[in-house]
Amino acid sequence: MNLKSIYPPHGIRIYWGPMLRIRFHGRGGQGVKTSSRILGRAAFLAGFLAQDSPIYGAERRGAPVVAFTRISDSVILERGFIFNPHIVVVMDESLIGDWLARPLEGLLRGGVALINTAQAGAPLEVSDSHVVVRLNITDEALKIIGRPVISAPAAASAAKITGLIRKKQVLEATVEELTELGLAEETVEKNLRLVSEVYDMTPHHSIKINEEPSRSLEVVDLRSDRVVFSDILEVGNAYLRKTGNWRVFTPVVDYGRCTGCMVCYVYCPDSAVKLDPDKKPVIDYENCKGCLICVLECPMRAITFVREAKAYA
């Protein structure tokens, strides 16, 4: 019996209908989370449903930070990381070569990379695979606000690129979000000027929503080079973790003695004992942790154990 008959094949992808996925990359302190919120709120004001969330845990100042916004005209059931965005907003260009941040990873074909950069370069570069938009948001912020805070203008720029959101809605969202954060009226005013400026600076490029189910929910585990299925929407996917690697001793069933009483099946804490059609136990070695409860509990003493050294990938 193989596992595939028990668990859904890796290939199944659930696609929830047209949706824009935007991923923000920046550094702690740049306002990455606020940016994703302003964009989400602006989309909401424009009549869409929106979802935004940052990744917590690495929000230390200066550390690479990621946040996500999803925009759709129907209910958004997807959660978690965005692996294949339509738009990536790179708020700090030094992140592009950052091995851990990998901001451009997974950008969809036809997707837009919006890069905040002080380097000279074509503001709009369209290639077969993607579009690069280069804007110098930081200098603009220094000019208007006097500090390199770019959460609102980055959101404004992304909003324009979606082709779905008007300037008015970004301005309104900026006021609401920044006021909620307790910013002084004067600072909010400056941000509005900046938003307006950057929205206008951003080139027109309405992107096409990819209606095809994307292979969006796979990532390559760099250590093993294995494609890891990372979709929380697949129930019971923990078996991909291969806890068999935890094991020091391996239980082995002697089918000559086994009566099929199911005791080992009942007591295995990790569902690592399956039953074949004759209700005989089959141990899932990729996941059995080797606790040996089955060895101790088998009334027929039909399970023994051996020392085994093998890696499951």
Added chain:
Amino acid sequence: METRFKTLREFPLDEYLSPGATMCAGCGGMIVLRIFHKALGGNVVIVNAAGCLTLLQVYPYTPLKSSWMYTAFASAPAGAQGIRDALDILMEKGKLPQGEDLKVVVLTGDGAAYDIGLQSSSGAIERGLDFYYLVYDNEAYGNTGFQRSGATPFGSSTTTTPPTNLNPAGYSGMKKDLFEIWRSHNPPYLATIAPSHVVDMLRKIETASGFRGPKLFISLSPCPTGWGFDPSETIKLSRLAVECGVWPLKEAVYGKVRHTVVPKVLKPVEEYLRRQNRYAHLFTPTRQEEAINFIQEKVNEYWLKVSATEGHEVIKPINLAEKQTE
């Protein structure tokens, strides 16, 4: 009600927990959760307060085939209330077919149940919330390194109650009686279970499912890591806990208590204690007779009371005087 479960032959075969969770090998709580879920079927939403089993889900992996919500330590029953209400409203509005209703299950360790979430569970029971509560009781804060909780029994050593010159027996207080605390709320169904006694567990869950309102389960959850025993002995220890009378298996329907497994002759508690490092100081370097006897006496007292009130055939407790003169 005729029970579906008479022997292991009737053990439900549908699987709702896939392998690969990051619980310790041999975790007793996992055994209980897996069986509990099988008994309830697939239409379940689990509301999990902070504790060991929150590590079930470490994004992007989940072993569960049902839905799961994570709450802060104190608030799983409050979260359950929200989900229950939402489901009821959706069904009332015709937006959710009755057949897609979910059983709301609060899953917490003893830290949340006995200590930090005691208030919110009390409130939920008081409001008659229609839910299941499953406590996996490993008698300490296992997830953070085995600190004492309200469920820690007398004599257990934990990282916060190590045996010292002043307190050579380790923890000098008594385990809180959550069963009685909950029973005083008069819930429709309340039971203790143990991973070793599977048929007993299945029957109780079956009985509980006949009631609307709070259905509460406290499960002994032998913890190889915290208690200090070989992971293969999880079921063995659970069985010993029942046979020594340390973990009585009982149920209370609207407050009326009945013991479901009554040992005819109690095994000495020592057989249970000896196998765990958390009690090692009671035996080495010197045997702490007084502490061991105290634990035995408490167990004896309990069962004498049970046989008197429930009229069971004499349960023969260990006669300490006799034992000592032997």
